[in-house]
Amino acid sequence: MIDASALRDLEDILPGRVSTSAADLTSYSRDQGPVLEPALPVAVVRAGSVADVQEVLRWATRHRVPVISRGAGSGVSGGAHATTGSVILSLELMTRILEINPDDETAVVEPGVVNAALNDAVAGHGLMYAPDPASYRWSTIGGNVATNAGGLRCAKYGVTRDSVLALDVVLADGTLVRTGHRTFKGVAGYDLTALMTGSEGTLGVIVGITVRLRYLPTSVHTVAAFFEDFTSAAAGVLAIGRARVQPAILELLDGNTLEALDGAHGSDLRRRGGSLLLARTDGYGAAAEAEQIRAVLLGLGARVSDEGSEEADRLIDLRRHSRGDEVDDLYRVGEDVAVPKSQLVGYVAALEAMASRHQVQLKVVAHAGDGNLHPTFWVERREGPQAQERLESALDESVRCALDLGGTITGEHGVGQYKRRWLAWEQAPKILALQAEIKRVFDPLDILNPGKAIVS
Amino acid sequence: MIDASALRDLEDILPGRVSTSAADLTSYSRDQGPVLEPALPVAVVRAGSVADVQEVLRWATRHRVPVISRGAGSGVSGGAHATTGSVILSLELMTRILEINPDDETAVVEPGVVNAALNDAVAGHGLMYAPDPASYRWSTIGGNVATNAGGLRCAKYGVTRDSVLALDVVLADGTLVRTGHRTFKGVAGYDLTALMTGSEGTLGVIVGITVRLRYLPTSVHTVAAFFEDFTSAAAGVLAIGRARVQPAILELLDGNTLEALDGAHGSDLRRRGGSLLLARTDGYGAAAEAEQIRAVLLGLGARVSDEGSEEADRLIDLRRHSRGDEVDDLYRVGEDVAVPKSQLVGYVAALEAMASRHQVQLKVVAHAGDGNLHPTFWVERREGPQAQERLESALDESVRCALDLGGTITGEHGVGQYKRRWLAWEQAPKILALQAEIKRVFDPLDILNPGKAIVS
Ligand SMILES: Cc1cc2nc3c(=O)[nH]c(=O)nc-3n(C[C@H](O)[C@H](O)[C@H](O)COP(=O)(O)OP(=O)(O)OC[C@H]3O[C@@H](n4cnc5c(N)ncnc54)[C@H](O)[C@@H]3O)c2cc1C
Ligand SMILES: Cc1cc2nc3c(=O)[nH]c(=O)nc-3n(C[C@H](O)[C@H](O)[C@H](O)COP(=O)(O)OP(=O)(O)OC[C@H]3O[C@@H](n4cnc5c(N)ncnc54)[C@H](O)[C@@H]3O)c2cc1C
Numbered sequence: 001m002i003d004a005s006a007l008r009d010l011e012d013i014l015p016g017r018v019s020t021s022a023a024d025l026t027s028y029s030r031d032q033g034p035v036l037e038p039a040l041p042v043a044v045v046r047a048g049s050v051a052d053v054q055e056v057l058r059w060a061t062r063h064r065v066p067v068i069s070r071g072a073g074s075g076v077s078g079g080a081h082a083t084t085g086s087v088i089l090s091l092e093l094m095t096r097i098l099e100i101n102p103d104d105e106t107a108v109v110e111p112g113v114v115n116a117a118l119n120d121a122v123a124g125h126g127l128m129y130a131p132d133p134a135s136y137r138w139s140t141i142g143g144n145v146a147t148n149a150g151g152l153r154c155a156k157y158g159v160t161r162d163s164v165l166a167l168d169v170v171l172a173d174g175t176l177v178r179t180g181h182r183t184f185k186g187v188a189g190y191d192l193t194a195l196m197t198g199s200e201g202t203l204g205v206i207v208g209i210t211v212r213l214r215y216l217p218t219s220v221h222t223v224a225a226f227f228e229d230f231t232s233a234a235a236g237v238l239a240i241g242r243a244r245v246q247p248a249i250l251e252l253l254d255g256n257t258l259e260a261l262d263g264a265h266g267s268d269l270r271r272r273g274g275s276l277l278l279a280r281t282d283g284y285g286a287a288a289e290a291e292q293i294r295a296v297l298l299g300l301g302a303r304v305s306d307e308g309s310e311e312a313d314r315l316i317d318l319r320r321h322s323r324g325d326e327v328d329d330l331y332r333v334g335e336d337v338a339v340p341k342s343q344l345v346g347y348v349a350a351l352e353a354m355a356s357r358h359q360v361q362l363k364v365v366a367h368a369g370d371g372n373l374h375p376t377f378w379v380e381r382r383e384g385p386q387a388q389e390r391l392e393s394a395l396d397e398s399v400r401c402a403l404d405l406g407g408t409i410t411g412e413h414g415v416g417q418y419k420r421r422w423l424a425w426e427q428a429p430k431i432l433a434l435q436a437e438i439k440r441v442f443d444p445l446d447i448l449n450p451g452k453a454i455v456s
Numbered sequence: 457m458i459d460a461s462a463l464r465d466l467e468d469i470l471p472g473r474v475s476t477s478a479a480d481l482t483s484y485s486r487d488q489g490p491v492l493e494p495a496l497p498v499a500v501v502r503a504g505s506v507a508d509v510q511e512v513l514r515w516a517t518r519h520r521v522p523v524i525s526r527g528a529g530s531g532v533s534g535g536a537h538a539t540t541g542s543v544i545l546s547l548e549l550m551t552r553i554l555e556i557n558p559d560d561e562t563a564v565v566e567p568g569v570v571n572a573a574l575n576d577a578v579a580g581h582g583l584m585y586a587p588d589p590a591s592y593r594w595s596t597i598g599g600n601v602a603t604n605a606g607g608l609r610c611a612k613y614g615v616t617r618d619s620v621l622a623l624d625v626v627l628a629d630g631t632l633v634r635t636g637h638r639t640f641k642g643v644a645g646y647d648l649t650a651l652m653t654g655s656e657g658t659l660g661v662i663v664g665i666t667v668r669l670r671y672l673p674t675s676v677h678t679v680a681a682f683f684e685d686f687t688s689a690a691a692g693v694l695a696i697g698r699a700r701v702q703p704a705i706l707e708l709l710d711g712n713t714l715e716a717l718d719g720a721h722g723s724d725l726r727r728r729g730g731s732l733l734l735a736r737t738d739g740y741g742a743a744a745e746a747e748q749i750r751a752v753l754l755g756l757g758a759r760v761s762d763e764g765s766e767e768a769d770r771l772i773d774l775r776r777h778s779r780g781d782e783v784d785d786l787y788r789v790g791e792d793v794a795v796p797k798s799q800l801v802g803y804v805a806a807l808e809a810m811a812s813r814h815q816v817q818l819k820v821v822a823h824a825g826d827g828n829l830h831p832t833f834w835v836e837r838r839e840g841p842q843a844q845e846r847l848e849s850a851l852d853e854s855v856r857c858a859l860d861l862g863g864t865i866t867g868e869h870g871v872g873q874y875k876r877r878w879l880a881w882e883q884a885p886k887i888l889a890l891q892a893e894i895k896r897v898f899d900p901l902d903i904l905n906p907g908k909a910i911v912s
Contacts, residue, residue: 103694103798126700148643159641161650162618177886183794184826185615186864187604187654188871188882189910190891194617194650198643215700238559244582244671245740284701284748285740292740338639342559370640408642415644426644430633435646437897441890454645 002042002085006063010043010087013055019044028070028088033078033418034328041068041082046090050168050176050207056089057205058174060447068449069201071111071143074135076334077416079147079200079452089205091142097121098208105213106165106182111142111206118211127213130157133412134320142206148198150412152320155369156248156282157214159412161197168208169196172443182210195438200414200453203442217248217282221290222312225302226273230254230352230364233275234345236297237368240279241341245292249280250369251319254348257363261318269315273303277368278315322365330388332378333395333418337402338411341371350401351375358394360387372411373402400425415453423455432456458498458541462519466499466543469511475500484526484544489534489874490784497524497538502546506624506632506663512545513661514630516903524905525657527567527599530591532790533872535603535656535908545661547598553577554664561669562621562638567598567662574667583669586613589868590776598662604654606868608776611825612704612738613670615868617653624664625652628899638666651894656870656909659898673704673738677746678768681758682729686710686808686820689731690801692753693824696735697797701748705736706825707775710804713819717774725771729759733824734771778821786844788834789851789874793858794867797827806857807831814850816843828867829858856881871909879911888912 011018019025020043028044042065047053060067066086073080082088094110097118101107102125109118115136118129132151133139139149145167150159157163166180180186180193196203227233233252240247253261253276258269269276277297281289290307297304305312328334339347348364355362355377366373377394379387399409399422409415409422424432436456442448467474475481476499484500498521503509516523522542529536538544550566553574557563558581565574571592574585588607589595595605601623606615613619622636636642636649652659683689689708696703709717709732714725725732733753737745746763753760761768784790795803804820811818811833822829833850835843855865855878865871865878880888892912898904 101796101798103697104796105697106796148647150641154641158614158618161647162614171886175886177884177890179887181794181864182796182862183828183864183867184797185606185610185794185823185828185867187868188864188866188875188879189887190659190894191604191617191647191650191654192887192890194647198647203646215702218700241559241561244674246671283741284744285742288740338637338641340557340560340562340638341640342557367641372639372641406638408637408639408644410644411639411641412643419644423644428633430627430631431635431645431648434633434648434897438646438894441893441897 002063002065006065007043010059013059014045014052017045017048017052028090029082031073031075031078031080032327033076033081033416034330034333035078035081036417039082039084041086041088044088044090046093048093050170053089053170053205053207054174054176057170057172060087061173061445064445064447066447066450069146069205071140072114072138074139075143075147075414075416076328077414078418079414079416081417083451091140094207100125102127106210107213108208108210109141110208111140113141115139115141115144122213123216126216128216129211130163130214131160134323141209145197145206145209146199146201147414148412150367150370150372152249152251152367154367155250156246161194163212164193164197164209165212166210167193167196167206169204170207171204172445172448180210184212198414200416201449202439202453203448217286218284219286220280220282221286222316223279223290223293223297224305224309224312224315225277225297227275227277227302229274231345231349232300233277234348234368236277236300236302237344238341239296239300240293243292243296245289247279247289247293247369248282249278249316251278252366252368253319253322254364257322257365260363261322265318276315277302278312278319280316319365331381331391332376333391334374334376335395335398336372336374336410336413337399337407338370338372339402339405339407343405343407344368344371347373347402347405351398354394354397358390360391360394370411417452420455458519458521462521463499466515469515470501470508473501473504473508484546485538487529487531487534487536488783489532489537489872490786490789491534491537492873495538495540497542497544500544500546502549504549506626509545509626509661509663510630510632513626513628516543517629517901520901520903522903522906525602525661527596528570528594530595531599531603531870531872532784533870534874535870535872537873539907547596550663556581558583562666563669564664564666565597566664567596569597571595571597571600578669579672582672584672585667586619586670587616590779597665601653601662601665602655602657603870606823606826606828608705608707608823610823611706612702617650619668620649620653620665621668622666623649623652623662625660626663627660628901628904636666640668654870656872657905658895658909659904673742674740675742676736676738677742678772679735679746679749679753680761680765680768680771681733681753683731683733683758685730687801687805688756689733690804690824692733692756692758693800694797695752695756696749699748699752701745703735703745703749703825704738705734705772707734708822708824709775709778710820713778713821716819717778721774732771734768734775736772775821787837787847788832789847790830790832791851791854792830792866792869793855793863794826794828795858795861795863799861799863800824800827803829803858803861807854810850810853814846816847816850826867873908876911
């Protein structure tokens with residue numbers, strides 16, 4: 001456990017940047033994921049510069065203190081949860097966009113830049129930063145990189161990793177290194193940039209990000225299709241794939257999600273169908289692609305929006321907010337499995353059966369174009385421990401079933417703290433061991449977000 | 457040095473798979489890259505199965521023998537060159553396509569499957585394997601993954617890494633592991649799939665590859681534009697980017713390349729311009745995109761092919777063969793730098809100045825949409841050592857200049873053996889050290905392609 005003199009040392013090194021106020025310790029103690037082991041950090045440091053981050057890591061190495069990097073704390077796997085004796089290293093003040101290079105189609109940002117802020121800044125150049133987690137107005141590029149975040153547009157444009165060219169990283173001992181390259185392509189040495197991407201603060205602190213930008217689409221078309229039930233909407237996803245049309249966005253919402261949206265926004269979505277499929281196409285071919293998708297879905301008997309429907313566009317925005325302000329806890333858990341596309345229909349049917357078997361509530365949204373599903377299971381708080389057990393059983397079964405169908409335990413949210421118990425279900429002991437050894441290469445003292453992301 | 461009894465041991469373990477014939481030792485002793493230190497292997501093993509590969513690695517671990525994996529030997533960085541006392545492990549007989557999953561849009565292949573063979577096999581399903589190195593009729597998917605190969609279509613569809621979902625890998629001690637996932641997205645644990653991709657046989661032997669397929673485009677349009685000189689054609693690349701139109705292919709050929717093609721194919725390209733820019737668009741928006749590109753290039757004063765020109769399509773095929781059957785040696789070296797797009801024009805001008813200053817011949821083709829250039833420098837063989845020195849100086853300067861402009865020493869060919877001398881120009885000592893430590897995690901005895909890809 002850290003002693004008082006070590007903490008004074010930190011305050012001396014970084015005057016004005018260290019907080020130990022009860023309010024800060026509490027509000028920085030967790031992200032949006034369920035908390036298994038509640039703990040407060042011993043301090044919160046709000047870094048203002050790369051040099052600050054280096055000082056924190058040098059100090060942490062000297063005193064063997066666990067350091068937990070934190071962006072906006074919007075993560076939902078407990079990756080940024082405090083652990084006993086840890087320091088939270090917040091990057092939220094490092095919000096400078098350092099470069100926008102319109103001809104290179106790249107930008108260089110500090111880690112605390114919010115996803116939406118980068119998009120706002122580059123739009124005037126006809127560019128966009130493609131990965132758009134539903135938390136885009138809030139989550140940071142540093143956090144997005146640390147979790148290899150996905151999002152809606154990923155169906156066409158790929159995940160965060162596909163847009164990251166180079167990283168500035170402060171290593172456990174305070175050394176600053178640069179991985180990758182400023183060019184679109186580059187294969188010199190091992191791909192340390194990809195290794196860092198998705199490493200959830202366990203291999204280094206990301207203090208600078210060079211991203212590749214994409215072209216803002218000339219035109220955008222949106223199709224909204226209501227289906228009788230969830231499985232028939234999932235079949236629609238497959239049918240669009242079989243027609244070999246690539247939407248930019250392809251999102252699936254089940255009936256309970258529609259009901260929740262109706263409750264929050266006064267809409268009447270649930271009345272209009274048992275499930276909603278939203279497809280957006282973009283670029284020079286957008287109109288023709290949307291036409292094709294519309295024809296496919298009409299053929300399946302869906303109620304499909306007209307060309308140019310403004311409602312369809314509004315529904316995409318609603319979908320982005322479909323999580324509302326729910327925070328996961330032990331009575332409500334949002335999951336993040338992914339399955340091969342051909343298994344979508346079967347998995348969705350299995351989920352509904354599980355929910356009723358375990359008597360838990362279920363609603364599902366899915367980045368369906370990527371086979372990535374977010375089932376949220378919940379039970380009534382007042383039902384207490386027994387309901388919690390049913391919830392746990394349903395969660396376990398939903399994860400096991402995704403794995404049995406060739407899927408993964410986490411499509412985009414990361415393992416964090418909460419999903420570690422499932423990691424060995426997916427990965428063989430030798431893979432787990434290799435990961436632990438790589439972690440040791442980067443962090444021999446195990447001070448970088450220990451107990452997260454991997455198991456050892 | 458390996459002794460005779462060890463070799464007999466290998467032959468006993470893998471009867472019929474081991475060759476020590478002089479002809480095999482010679483023809484498997486090198487790839488298409490320049491040879492700095494000529495060496496013959498002690499044996500060539502043609503593995504027929506994953507179990508064979510495991511046997512070879514177990515044997516190599518017992519006897520401490522370096523193992524050099526080899527696909528088609530089309531590499532141009534000496535990554536597959538034999539070193540003294542090594543065994544060449546050829547995967548060329550493992551050519552089975554194990555799965556094609558049209559609904560999942562994935563395939564699973566053995567490492568020896570030739571790139572074009574996979575594309576032929578999936579085309580009937582309306583799918584394609586996007587990364588298409590110019591060696592696609594010859595190079596293997598295993599080799600493509602091991603080098604993280606690029607290609608022509610990468611401008612739009614990304615490099616090999618962007619199409620690889622999961623890998624089966626035999627580790628140095630013969631253990632078989634699986635990295636990654638069969639789903640499009642997945643962030644469980646560190647990205648070992650990306651770490652393996654581009655590792656040039658130094659971290660493991662790739663024995664199975666699960667790839668993501670893309671949709672065969674509904675339509676394809678090609679624009680050919682002749683420019684007065686090379687720098688003005690390079691400016692055309694920038695202008696297309698500024699118009700925010702994304703071609704699937706964007707290739708640049710200089711005057712000397714046109715002359716070489718004329719010599720080989722009896723065409724009259726050089727007479728028609730000092731440089732050729734080839735753009736291909738594909739998909740639902742292809743016609744509109746091509747129209748836009750045509751307008752941009754006409755505005756720059758280029759001589760642009762008409763819509764629907766068959767010649768333009770033929771020129772793309774010619775470009776794919778522009779390397780001809782040249783094999784690099786100490787008098788002729790093809791390079792592979794990449795620069796940020798904004799630096800293309802300046803770099804191209806610098807290259808021409810270098811060639812004349814050092815009195816060496818130069819021709820250049822470029823995957824220009826990615827800023828990836830392949831300058832080939834050569835001198836007359838009969839001029840001997842002094843000419844070789846001039847060639848070396850020009851090469852060094854071309855690499856140094858690319859780095860000064862924010863570029864990389866290798867956009868897609870890999871470091872192999874030949875480019876190791878430049879790696880420390882690009883990467884800091886700490887990055888080199890981290891790579892060496894990762895190598896040690898996977899290959900503690902240093903038997904996997906030692907002396908390649910990284911420096912330690
Ligand atoms: C309403 C809502 C919608 C969401 N939608 C999506 C979605 O569509 N797709 C998706 O992928 N996720 C989604 N998420 C999850 C979350 O927003 C992402 O994981 C996001 O990338 C986290 O960013 P952050 O800045 O909040 O990081 P944090 O939550 O602060 O941290 C996340 C992890 O990264 C580490 N970390 C943060 N910054 C750094 C850094 N600079 N260096 C090293 N490590 C760091 C932390 O230690 C932690 O392990 C959603 C969450 C919410 C609440
Ligand atoms: C005419 C021509 C055009 C080319 N065009 C391009 C191009 O457009 N883009 C591009 O990127 N490259 C290009 N190349 C280079 C070359 O074709 C690529 O690097 C290709 O990916 C090599 O594949 P291969 O099967 O021939 O591998 P090899 O040359 O046999 O091996 C390449 C490297 O990978 C390792 N390796 C091979 N197989 C395995 C395996 N199964 N497991 C582990 N390691 C393995 C080898 O040890 C070596 O280090 C071109 C080459 C030529 C000759």
